[in-house]
Amino acid sequence: MRRVIFATLLALAPIATQADHAFQGRDLDRGAQLYAGNCAACHGANLEGQPDWRSPGPDGVLPAPPHDASGHTWHHDTPLLLEYTRLGGQAALNARGVTGFNSGMPAFGDILSDAEIMDILAYIRSTWPEQARQVQAERTHALPAE
Template sequence: MGARDMKTAILIAAPVVLGLAGASVWLALRDAPQAALDPTVPVMPATVDIAQGEALYAQNCAACHGANLEGQTEWRTPDADGRLPAPPHDETGHTWHHPDRVLFQYTKLGGRDALALQGVELDSGMPAFGDVLTDREIWTILAYIQSTWPERASAVHAERTAADLAKEGN
């Protein structure tokens, strides 16, 4: 199966995996014009302190995403305000499906603004951490999260990050 066929298969299967609530977001992202890679967004540093990332995660992320990266219950079902609860960041969630650039932007800018870069209007519950954390701290947290993924999830994530950088010529 070629890369394009694999992408199509993933796009077709994703709504089933995400459930009906996530399907509309997935389809909107799939059909949205792709935003150019923001040159002000750095790439993951070559070295990070995973223990510091775990501590920063505990301070800034665990209240919503869980101390063990398990996310909130019923994370695929919108709450009373129509927002999806915080998803898990372990292998049971979808974090590893996204390239580093998307994860960084989502964390720094918050869900609403990060999705707006993709042409998607959605009232995401994810707040912006750009005024709370430095870029390096955001990357350190992301590195900690990624360090917990099994080999298969890490490999898929690495492929998607490489493809994302390649399409932008970085």
């Protein structure tokens, strides 16, 4: 079991530590298709998110945010976006010690491979203006080395 976990961590290390390069060589067409099939139902066909995405619903859960430049996806580092998609929002936040936030984002780790998730993230990232892409890359690079 430890060998499997260690091998997985080694395989993910380049994704988490080389953010500006992480999106190079990604398949944007595949990312767009995977986004349409797995993400658009909640986040919108045009990455526009759900209405009133900043206000929790009656259940206390925030609606799906936009992934275009009007949203906050580009404010987050690549490892968090990968974890958030793989584990689901609540599990990813809990793992980082974030409390008081109810995420409705389901886990896609059993549905999508890390490579597929990275293609989706690359597609989303490709729609942002250069400044948003730069900020997101800088935030990823500001992470401490593990």
